[in-house]
Each structure stands twice: as structure tokens, then as C-alpha cells.
Amino acid sequence: MRLHSDMADPTVWRDLRSAFDQLAFKYGDRLRPGWTSTPRNEAGDHWHVFRQVTDDARELRLFITLAKRAGRHLGSGGQVNPVFVWLDHLRMKNANFIGVHCHGGAGEFECGTIEHPCQASAECCLDLETDTMALSRDEALTSRNGDTRFREENGRQINRVATPGEGAASSTRTANGSSLSTRDLKVHGIVGEQNFRTLTNAEIMKSGGVGRRLRNECELRTEDAAKSCLDRIRKACGYTLSRDITKKRSAQS
DSSP: OOOOGGGOOHHHHHHHHHHHHHHHHHHOSOOEEEEESSOSSTTOOOEEEEOOTTSOHHHHHHHHHHHHHHHHHHTOTTTSOHHHHHHHHHHHTTSSEEEEEEEETTEEEEEEEESSHHHHHHHHHHHHHHHHHHHHHHHHHHTSOSSEEEEEETTEEEEEEOOTTTOSOSEEEOTTSOEEEHHHHHHHHHHOHHHHHHSOHHHHHHSHHHHHHHHHHSOOOSHHHHHHHHHHHHHHHTOOOHHHHHHHHHHHO
């Protein structure tokens, strides 16, 4: 689904990720959105978000509010319930969605539920945050003409040179003289600067879609390979090392 042009902003998804995480922490993430391939009612709805009778109704109300906001950011356009747009996004991303083949009065159909929808939403928001950060960087690079492209990041200039006939250069040299390979650049784009600055290597590899993409697209399938690559990028770009993030948290606790 194409992001709404006004909402392709990483901070939007960062704020929503935090809100979904806080909602899960406060109420236990007990809702169960249910989906059927055939409409549930005359309005044509395929989703129903339900809770246990004993659960706090505020959890449902707050989840609906956040899901509505997320759906609008995806670009529901007012034609479709934005809550259902967001739930369909979770289902298509297979975010904690458990589907089965069902039989009923209407014959055979597909149905399923989303387990821990706040957790699933937070992970998808992280994916969208990472994607929009990469999109912003790509648009900034492609908007400049010529073979030499410049990128400014927090006062450090990275000069990337493309050789005629060869497409993109095989490496990028940072301001401190270190170079990033094509794969390291791809890893940096998937993870994003904000995650490098706030998460440890282990947390990055465990963070939903980001970890999956690093394992599948960048072949960081072992702990040693991931650590080596992520630390190399941290050093080249001047980011805090993973172990130093852990030490800082311990000192603050």
C-alpha cells in the first residue's frame, strides 16, 4: 500500500510504535481482531475487534483510536474504515495473524485472528519507520543530478561517486575516511540511523521485520556475522557501539 504523501514521515511511525508499545504494556495486549474472507454484515465488513467480557473497555477504545490513526497514515482516503485498512496491513504482513480454513452457513471461507495486535502493530510501525527513512534518503540522493552525490548527516558529509557505465559505486567513503560496502549501505538503510543510536545489536536483530530483512536480504544469519557488520557500520558512521548503549542504560538505572 502506498503511503499518504503527507504522512511518509518516520517520526509519525516512531510515535505510533511507542504508543502501541505503551498500550500493550499497560493492558496486557489481550484484544483479538477477527477476520473472515466473506463479509460479516450488510456493510461488507470483514473485521471485528473483540475483547473478553472481563477486560478493560479502555484497551479496545484506545487500540481503535491508534489503529484509525495508523490506517489514515497509510492512506485510507476516507473511502474505507481506516481501522480495517490497518488490520488488513497487519494481516498482509503476517504480523501475528493466524489463519484457518472454515466451514459455516455461507459455505467454505477463510478466517483468522491477530494475536497480540499491539505488539504486531508496533513491529509494523518499526518497519514503516525504517522504510520511510530509507525513502527519504533515496529521494534526497536521486534529486541531485550528476555522477557525484552528496549526503549530509548530522554534520558529516558522505561523498558517493558513481562511475559512468557502472551504476552505483561499490562503496561509500565516510567523512572519517572509513568505507562502507554496498551490503553495509543496504544494512544501514534497513536499520536506520535512529535505531543504530538507540538499540543494541541484539535488539535490532530481534525487532520484527528489520531482523527478518537483515537475515534474508543481507545474509546476516548468525550472531557473529550480525555483530561484525553492525559494529563496522557503527564505527564508520560514528554511532555509539552496542556495548556502550548497554553500559549507558545500566548507569542510568
